[in-house]
Amino acid sequence: MLKQRVVTAVIAGLVVLLVLLFGGLTGWRCLVWIATLxxxxxxxxxxGRRWYDPAVWFGAIAISLADWFPRQAFHPFVFFLAVAVVLTLPVxxxxxxxxxxxxxxxxxxxYLAAGGVSLIGLRALPEGWLWIWTFLVAAWTCDTAAYFVxxxxxxxxxxxxxxxxxxxxGALAGVAGAVVGALVFGEIAGPQYDAWVFAAVGFLVAVTGQVGDLVESAYKRAAGVKDSGRMLPGHGGVLDRIDSLLYAAPFALWFISGVLSGLI
Structure with missing residues (x-):
């Protein structure tokens, strides 16, 4: 199981690496869209829903409108329309x-669409390459430290x-690993920023990411399943791998684009 887990993680990591290095914002947008969908x-x-079920396509539409969704999400009519669609489907x-x-x-x-939008938003920020890499390094070092410890x-x-x-x-090791990982990466890639900036991002990603992992675990418990799927050997489903990323991304985007922009 450990061997499968490592091999799958290496392959997935290479895909992400190649997209980030050569795909630009468009490539990253496509990768996030596919993974979130x-x-x-x-x-x-x-x-218990099938791939052709209206509830699934409702989710697909939410993901597809990713760029539009966050800006209009709190407009009363849009919110009501989304709820009305859900209420009308059983009719x-x-x-x-x-x-x-x-x-x-x-x-x-x-909830998943908001996470996907935020992952795209991190990459679209000024110096987005630095922030998406800091985010991912923090998430990966958190997962690795938490797993092995x-x-x-x-x-x-x-x-x-x-x-x-x-x-x-494991949870404490994950926080420590994320802070150290973000600090080391930040000192190399973003020396123009103070060290506390990367430490804060690492801490936030570790805490919210682990909460997101527990949220997905609670959903799996409610659904009576062990894994969200079987697409990734050693890891379960795609959602088992990206649940923490999707949960942490909105917090990271808010912190970097809102809080940090007023402090640095």
């Missing part, structure tokens, strides 16, 4: 009992009712 499909399938399909499932999948589509040190469980394998030692 796969995540929406897996999320819907966890709750159109003549299956009123599906309302609960549609509501869950629609909520998941919005949690596996070999063990200790008290973090939230066994939600995720039985996660430990307090």
């Amino acid at each position: 796969a995540g929406v499909l897996e999320f819907c399938q966890m709750f 159109i399909t003549r299956r009123p009992n599906d309302l609960r499932t549609y509501a869950v999948t629609a909520f998941g589509a919005f 949690g596996r070999f040190v063990q200790g008290p469980k973090l939230l066994p009712a939600i995720s039985p394998k996660k430990t307090v030692s």
